[in-house]
Amino acid sequence: MESEIQKNRFRQEREELKKMERTVNNCPFRTRYHIMPPVGWLNDPNGLCQFRGIYHAYFQYSPLSVHGGGGYWGHCTSTDLLHWEYKEPVLTTDIPEDAGGVYSGSALIENDHMYLFYTGNVKLPGNYDYIDSGRISTQILTESDDGQHMSGKTKLLGAEDYPENITRHVRDPKVWKEEGTYYMVLGARARAWDKEGERSDRGGVLIYMSQDKKNWSLWSELVPDKKFGYMWECPDIFVLSGTRVLSYCPQGLPAGEEKYQNIYQSGYSILPVGITAKIDSVFREWDPEDTFREWDMGFDFYAPQSFETEDGRRILIGWAGVPDTENAHRNLSVENGWQHCLTLPTELVYHSGKIFRKPVSELSNLPWKDVAADKADGKYRKYHWADQAVAVKEDGIAGGERCLLIGQEDNGLTVRVAGNKVELTFLNRDGQPSICGGGRRVRIGRVEDRVEELFVLIDSSIVEVFVNGGETVFTTRIYLDKKDRNLAADGRCRILAI
Ligand code: FRU
Numbered sequence: 050m051e052s053e054i055q056k057n058r059f060r061q062e063r064e065e066l067k068k069m070e071r072t073v074n075n076c077p078f079r080t081r082y083h084i085m086p087p088v089g090w091l092n093d094p095n096g097l098c099q100f101r102g103i104y105h106a107y108f109q110y111s112p113l114s115v116h117g118g119g120g121y122w123g124h125c126t127s128t129d130l131l132h133w134e135y136k137e138p139v140l141t142t143d144i145p146e147d148a149g150g151v152y153s154g155s156a157l158i159e160n161d162h163m164y165l166f167y168t169g170n171v172k173l174p175g176n177y178d179y180i181d182s183g184r185i186s187t188q189i190l191t192e193s194d195d196g197q198h199m200s201g202k203t204k205l206l207g208a209e210d211y212p213e214n215i216t217r218h219v220r221d222p223k224v225w226k227e228e229g230t231y232y233m234v235l236g237a238r239a240r241a242w243d244k245e246g247e248r249s250d251r252g253g254v255l256i257y258m259s260q261d262k263k264n265w266s267l268w269s270e271l272v273p274d275k276k277f278g279y280m281w282e283c284p285d286i287f288v289l290s291g292t293r294v295l296s297y298c299p300q301g302l303p304a305g306e307e308k309y310q311n312i313y314q315s316g317y318s319i320l321p322v323g324i325t326a327k328i329d330s331v332f333r334e335w336d337p338e339d340t341f342r343e344w345d346m347g348f349d350f351y352a353p354q355s356f357e358t359e360d361g362r363r364i365l366i367g368w369a370g371v372p373d374t375e376n377a378h379r380n381l382s383v384e385n386g387w388q389h390c391l392t393l394p395t396e397l398v399y400h401s402g403k404i405f406r407k408p409v410s411e412l413s414n415l416p417w418k419d420v421a422a423d424k425a426d427g428k429y430r431k432y433h434w435a436d437q438a439v440a441v442k443e444d445g446i447a448g449g450e451r452c453l454l455i456g457q458e459d460n461g462l463t464v465r466v467a468g469n470k471v472e473l474t475f476l477n478r479d480g481q482p483s484i485c486g487g488g489r490r491v492r493i494g495r496v497e498d499r500v501e502e503l504f505v506l507i508d509s510s511i512v513e514v515f516v517n518g519g520e521t522v523f524t525t526r527i528y529l530d531k532k533d534r535n536l537a538a539d540g541r542c543r544i545l546a547i
Pocket residue numbers: 092093109119152153168220221282283351352372
């Protein structure tokens with residue numbers, strides 16, 4: 050049963066959608082195969098699952114403000130992970146424990162029933178210290194028979210249940226079942242001090258266990274002794290080809306020359322032990338820096354979540370955006386009343402200690418057509434597109450040099466390949482920060498050996514570059530007028546459109 054508060058807030062969403070529908074839908078930056086907010090703002094993917102054959106994707110949603118602020122879980126469904134149907138939101142703030150936001154969380158499907166776990170966030174009014182006192186994070190369960198109507202909000206864990214050394218930042222439950230036991234991993238910020246006695250908090254995760262999904266007790270506290278960021282958000286734990294993987298989003302890593310280039314990072318570590326061994330002692334000595342690999346090397350990627358399909362694939366979807374960068378990021382969809390999208394779903398494949406992110410196979414089932422013919426000089430293929438999705442495909446690169454230009458030379462993005470290196474650069478001739486990429490102009494990613502193949506998908510305002518079948522991936526938003534949607538690619542590639 051919907052509460053009165055909830056009904057009222059869902060009505061506000063419908064009104065905003067009605068008011069903005071035409072502007073949003075006429076925006077040239079709307080995508081065809083990527084999840085977007087129907088109106089307003091979107092951030093993290095939540096509750097990803099396949100339920101009775103249908104894919105459900107929920108997302109952090111702020112229909113009433115294009116600049117975020119939260120308050121809703123948006124919802125869409127799909128039968129092929131590419132065409133999404135937008136539904137009404139499913140969750141909003143209507144109890145004291147989630148008054149400040151229905152934050153990120155996950156879905157568990159069991160016995161033909163859906164269980165959603167999320168964080169209710171509260172920031173106390175006034176001049177509070179939001180790290181140690183003024184924030185309340187509650188882990189909450191709600192349930193559904195159809196994926197659309199949620200019933201009940203059961204409080205599972207609150208401040209009194211977290212370990213002493215953990216600050217008020219505890220969130221983003223990911224729940225799974227293993228050998229008859231339920232596990233919940235939560236992102237956390239632990240209180241810590243450096244050698245000089247200065248406050249120097251540490252990121253980590255808490256793992257709780259339960260036999261009934263309602264009563265939870267702490268299983269492991271995993272805060273490495275060696276600091277790796279001050280907070281970890283959106284953790285996820287899963288098994289891929291018999292290997293245990295921890296996915297997490299550390300905040301506060303100093304940028305290296307090529308790595309950790311976005312404001313916050315997201316990546317994974319292959320864990321040294323199984324979950325059923327108590328792992329906190331192992332993790333005390335564990336150095337995440339040694340094992341951490343970024344999920345994506347592009348300008349726009351954060352807060353991914355994975356789920357297992359009914360046919361056994363492990364799919365990962367991220368937010369094609371990053372928090373706290375809006376001022377630097379000239380996102381041109383904002384003036385049309387919406388902002389951000391999710392990435393293409395990618396299938397995770399474990400290979401020699403590394404995880405590859407391949408575009409889901411459904412993508413190749415779309416009726417793509419080869420479009421660009423060879424240029425007379427045989428050097429470049431060119432193509433102008435406006436409303437289509439386009440893809441550039443090239444194999445047999447063997448570490449050679451290649452260049453792809455998306456857009457115009459004074460307002461575009463180049464993808465350059467040489468040896469084992471791929472470089473994305475936003476172009477702007479006048480030397481000013483480019484209109485794309487929020488002033489961050491260059492991103493570099495490398496593969497182990499050499500670049501063999503490249504697959505670039507462009508869906509209106511999002512570019513995803515898959516190198517060597519997903520060994521390295523770049524996700525980047527780009528805002529080109531339709532007249533500027535030109536492609537110039539090496540003559541040996543194929544250009545496909547749909
Ligand atoms: C990550 C995040 C999560 C939180 C959510 C709130 O982008 O900060 O930790 O649950 O966004 O929208």
